[in-house]
Amino acid sequence: MSDTVISVRGLGKSYQVGGKPHWAIRDINFDVQRGDVLGVVGRNGAGKTTMLRVLSRITDPTEGEARIKGRIGTLLETGTGFHPDLTGRENVYLNGAILGMRSKEINAKFEEIVDFAGIGKFINSRVKTYSSGMRSRLSFAVAAHLDTEILMVDEVLAVGDIAFQEKCLNKMDQLTQHQERTILFVSHSMGAIQSLCNRAILIENSNVHTEGATETVVRAYTTLLLGPTGEADLSVAKGRPGSGLVRFTSMQLEDLDGNAISSVPAGGGVRIVFDYESNLEKPSNDVILTVVVAGSKGTRLFGLPSDIIRSELTLDKKRGQFVCTVPKLPLLPGNYDIVASCIVNRELTDKISNTCHITVSDSNYFGTGRLQQGNLGDVLVDFKWDCLSNND
Known part of the structure; x- marks a missing residue:
C-alpha cells in the first residue's frame, strides 16, 4: 500500500494581468510521503505561496491536479481561516468543525491551544481586535493542535517574536517525530529548512527547479541567490523597512585579501561587503x-x-561600500541567514532580511581532519582538554 499522501502532477495556476495570462506556477510535479517534512524554498514571487494556496484548496488550479490524503491544517497568511467578527474561542471551534471534529474532541485540545498561543485573557474577544502577532499565534496553535494529518506553513519565521518562532519550529519538529504529521514548510531561513526538513524543493520562475535531499536543494538555492561569486543583488529586494535614504544595493563575500568567494571555510576569515546608495x-x-x-x-x-566597537563611519558619497571584517568566522559548515540594518542620524534607513546568506564550508580548522557534528550546535569555538592529576 502506497504511503504517498500528496501527489502533484502538472499543477498550474494563472491569473489575468493586463489582459494576458500570468502563470504563478506551472507544470509542478512532486510527491510527499507520510511523515515527510518538505521544505519549499525560492525567491519572492517564485510561486511558493500560490502553490500552497492551491494545495490547501483556498484557490482552484488552472491546470493539473493534486491528490491529497488526509485533513489539512494551514498557516498561510495572518488570520487565514478566521472570521473577524467571531471571538478567538468561536474561531477555534469553527476551524475544528470544518475539519469534521466533534465538540468533545475540540474541548480536549482547547486549553492546550490557548496556552500555546499565549492569548488567554483575549480568547473571548473578537479576532478583528487582535494584533497581527496575536492572530498569527492563534493561527499556528489551531493548525498544529487540531486533528490534521497534513500541516502547510508559510513563513512562520516572519511572524511573532523570536521566542514564539522557535516555539513553532520546535512544535513542528515534535509533530513529525511523535505523530507522523506531514508538513510542507515554506521559509527563506535556510537554517530552519536544514534543521527541520528531510526533503526540499526549489521553486524558480513558477517551476520546480531542484528537488531532492535538503542539503542539495539548499546549495542550489544559495547558488541561485549568490551566483558563483557569492554576490547577492539587493536592489530589488522587497519588504524592507526604513526611510530609504541609505539603501543596500548588493552583498558580496570576500576573503581577507579582498577576493570574491562563494563560501567561507569554517573558522576562516571573511569580509562581508555591502554596496550602498545614499x-x-x-x-x-x-x-x-x-x-x-x-x-x-x-x-x-x-x-x-x-557602535559597540566605536567604528568611525562617515557617509559623504552617493555610492560606496560598507565592509564588515570577521577575522575568524566562528561557524560550523552549513547555511546561515544574515539580517543587515543601517541607522543614520538615529533613524533606520534600511533593513534586509530573508535575502542574504552565508555558506560555510568544511575545513581542517583543528588540524585533525575533524569538526564537531551539527547536533552540537552551529558555533565553532577554539578549545582544548587537559587531564590534571591531584597530588596525594
Whole structure:
C-alpha cells in the first residue's frame, strides 16, 4: 500500500494581468510521503505561496491536479481561516468543525491551544481586535493542535517574536517525530529548512527547479541567490523597512585579501561587503551598521553592531561600500541567514532580511581532519582538554 499522501502532477495556476495570462506556477510535479517534512524554498514571487494556496484548496488550479490524503491544517497568511467578527474561542471551534471534529474532541485540545498561543485573557474577544502577532499565534496553535494529518506553513519565521518562532519550529519538529504529521514548510531561513526538513524543493520562475535531499536543494538555492561569486543583488529586494535614504544595493563575500568567494571555510576569515546608495542631503558621521547571523531554527547566533566597537563611519558619497571584517568566522559548515540594518542620524534607513546568506564550508580548522557534528550546535569555538592529576 502506497504511503504517498500528496501527489502533484502538472499543477498550474494563472491569473489575468493586463489582459494576458500570468502563470504563478506551472507544470509542478512532486510527491510527499507520510511523515515527510518538505521544505519549499525560492525567491519572492517564485510561486511558493500560490502553490500552497492551491494545495490547501483556498484557490482552484488552472491546470493539473493534486491528490491529497488526509485533513489539512494551514498557516498561510495572518488570520487565514478566521472570521473577524467571531471571538478567538468561536474561531477555534469553527476551524475544528470544518475539519469534521466533534465538540468533545475540540474541548480536549482547547486549553492546550490557548496556552500555546499565549492569548488567554483575549480568547473571548473578537479576532478583528487582535494584533497581527496575536492572530498569527492563534493561527499556528489551531493548525498544529487540531486533528490534521497534513500541516502547510508559510513563513512562520516572519511572524511573532523570536521566542514564539522557535516555539513553532520546535512544535513542528515534535509533530513529525511523535505523530507522523506531514508538513510542507515554506521559509527563506535556510537554517530552519536544514534543521527541520528531510526533503526540499526549489521553486524558480513558477517551476520546480531542484528537488531532492535538503542539503542539495539548499546549495542550489544559495547558488541561485549568490551566483558563483557569492554576490547577492539587493536592489530589488522587497519588504524592507526604513526611510530609504541609505539603501543596500548588493552583498558580496570576500576573503581577507579582498577576493570574491562563494563560501567561507569554517573558522576562516571573511569580509562581508555591502554596496550602498545614499540620498542624504549632507554628510553624516552618525552611522550605525549591524549584521546579525542566524542559524538553525532561526536562532540568532551573534550580532556585529558597529557602535559597540566605536567604528568611525562617515557617509559623504552617493555610492560606496560598507565592509564588515570577521577575522575568524566562528561557524560550523552549513547555511546561515544574515539580517543587515543601517541607522543614520538615529533613524533606520534600511533593513534586509530573508535575502542574504552565508555558506560555510568544511575545513581542517583543528588540524585533525575533524569538526564537531551539527547536533552540537552551529558555533565553532577554539578549545582544548587537559587531564590534571591531584597530588596525594
